[in-house]
Amino acid sequence: MSNSSPNWWRTAVIYQIYIRSFADGNGDGIGDIAGIRSRLPYLAELGVDAIWITPWYVSPMADGGYDVADFRAIAPEFGTLAEGEAMIAEAHELGLRVILDIVPNHTSDQHAWFKEALAADPDSPERARYWFRPGHGPDGAFPPNDWRSVFGGPAWNRLLDEEGVPEDWYLHLFAPEQPDLNWSNPEVRREFEDILRFWFDRGVDGFRIDVAHGMDKHPALPDIGWDEEELLAEPEHDDHPHWDRDGVHDIYRAWRSVAESYAGTPEGARVFVAEAWVGTRANRLARYLRPDELHTAFNFDFLKRGWDAAQMRASIDHTLSSLSEVGAPPTWVLSNHDVIRHVTRYGRDADDIAKSAGTVPVDLEVGRARARAATLLMLSLPGGAYVYQGEELGLAEVEDLPVESLQDPIWERSGHKHRGRDGCRVPLPWSGEGPALGFGDARPWLPQPAEWKQLSVQAQSGDPDSVLSLYREALSMRRSLAELSGLPEGAGSSGSDEAGLVWRDSAADVLAFDRGSSFRCVVNLGRDQVELPADAEVLLASAPLPDGKLPADTSVWLRLSS
Incomplete structure (x- = not known):
């Protein structure tokens, strides 16, 4: 490999x-x-x-x-x-x-475990793998609590027995076809x-x-x-x-x-x-x-x-x-x-x-x-x-x-x-x-x-x-540039060389930072063009750089002169 x-x-x-x-x-x-x-x-x-x-x-x-x-x-x-x-x-x-x-x-809900749970008694080991609970209110007609599904609606679905009689509810934080497992088991x-x-x-x-x-x-x-x-x-x-x-x-x-x-x-x-x-x-x-x-x-x-x-x-x-x-x-x-x-x-x-x-x-x-x-x-x-x-x-x-x-x-x-x-x-x-x-x-x-x-x-x-x-060019360059291809173990805070990233002074709508002593990334998130260091070599840019300036909505990788 x-x-x-x-x-x-x-x-x-x-x-x-x-x-x-x-x-x-x-x-x-x-x-x-x-x-x-x-x-x-x-x-x-x-x-x-x-x-x-x-x-x-x-x-x-x-x-x-x-x-x-x-x-x-x-x-x-x-x-x-x-x-x-x-x-x-x-x-x-x-x-x-x-x-x-x-x-x-x-x-x-088609997993063998859930099928076994449906066929088992309420207090069985098979049901203990999931979250089955009785409902609230008359005849348990309301869900056990107010939890909501990520996909919309209540996070509970009620079972019916073979004759259509309502039974317990089971928890599904996503779709009803996705019953939640009980990880305390x-x-x-x-x-x-x-x-x-x-x-x-x-x-x-x-x-x-x-x-x-x-x-x-x-x-x-x-x-x-x-x-x-x-x-x-x-x-x-x-x-x-x-x-x-x-x-x-x-x-x-x-x-x-x-x-x-x-x-x-x-x-x-x-x-x-x-x-x-x-x-x-x-x-x-x-x-x-x-x-x-x-x-x-x-x-x-x-x-x-x-x-x-x-x-x-x-x-x-x-x-x-x-x-x-x-x-x-x-x-x-x-x-x-x-x-x-x-x-x-x-x-x-x-x-x-x-x-x-x-x-x-x-x-x-x-x-x-x-x-x-x-x-x-x-x-x-x-x-x-x-x-x-x-x-x-x-x-x-x-x-x-x-x-x-x-x-x-x-x-x-x-x-x-x-x-x-x-x-x-x-x-x-x-x-x-x-x-x-x-x-x-x-x-x-x-x-x-x-x-x-x-x-x-x-x-x-x-x-x-x-x-x-x-x-393709960015990924190839990322592998070849020493500043981008490695990360120090236990990287420190973002304001130190230990982190592999040091911010540089820039306009409020510009991000500029160095990795190591000779690599700089500059990103222009504003509307006006940005001046680039005159002595820097352009390694890669996301768009053309007219007159050596960084246009709006553009980023550039630079090699700084030593």
Whole structure:
């Protein structure tokens, strides 16, 4: 493997594959393992260090595979276990690590455990794996508490017996088809540690942990007491009864021990990245990254910031200072399969960045320029980074998908108020050919915009000014530049050389910082051109630099004279 360092994850650039939409190898309109295998050389050429694949397990697909019915088997529409093992080996041969998704907060309602629970008595061991409770009010007609589903509506569903008589309720923080597991149950903990070993034994290098902040629940299941829950489940309240509770950390200490037990294997110790939504409280995120817990976590605070220099600098500073206390590297991200693509977000006013798809105007030309600039910013910050499939093509959110094509459960659960996440999950355009733009031989499971023909991999590969060329050049340069390719162990505060980042004086709407003694990144988030150091060499810029000046919505990497 090209990156054999045991600490490869501290600076890795990892490419997220949303498997249903990456590449279709068998011609059924759905992405699969065969498609991934066919595109591994593309990913190696792009210059990433690893790939993260969204759930490929057996699932009824009520939530795009995040409702898992069997954690040890691959869904037939994606391929076979043998194909998965072959893909892992092929990725390793190309120098790419492989990270899978693990979904520990809940199972599918078609999982063997939940079926056993439905057939068992109320106080049985089978039901103790989940959260079953009697309701309130006459005949238990009301849910056990006021908890809300992230997808809309109550977080409880009531069972009916064979004759249609109402029984107990079960908890589902997401869709009703996703019953929450009870992580106070030792059997649940043992089961998932065994699942980790199952995949680690097959060469998987790590896991992205879905809803990493959600497994522990207050044992009394108390009411929350307020009406509005954030759509992405971010707690801004202390002692929340089911988000970001202290009990999750005992789980991750055990998982870290499992990962470390593989240190003597050819791939080395395995790693974890947390999807932990903790709001703006970066100090809470740092708790997940203590030396005996998880390795990295997505920086969603940075992702949510608008195109505003003060906002971004505050997020960068807060992230670096809080994570330095536990010796953990930051992990930067601009887009993923759950949020509006950043080309679209940055094409809006800063105050509108989080609003639902299709509800506010967007200027895609501005958004794409800012996205290019944000790429150089992200890839020059200390730590690691994630690239969501298609962002290297400059793809925007598809905000006008036909209503009849929408499949995200958010659409129905919200009473058609929120279109959901399908707009960032549209299959990739690989060429301008055929009914699927090179994605496969059949029409894809979500329709692609006709204009994506001009944004395909084929169209951009020969264009030195394309977004794809920018990503390839930036990733190559990131590996070759000593200032960007490494992160000191236990990085310090953002104002010191120890952190790998030192801010330089600049206008209020400009970000300028040094990495080491000779590298500087400058990002112009304002409207006026910015003077650049006269004696600096331009290494890479997100757009042309007329008269040696940095235009609006542009970033540049500079080599400073010694």
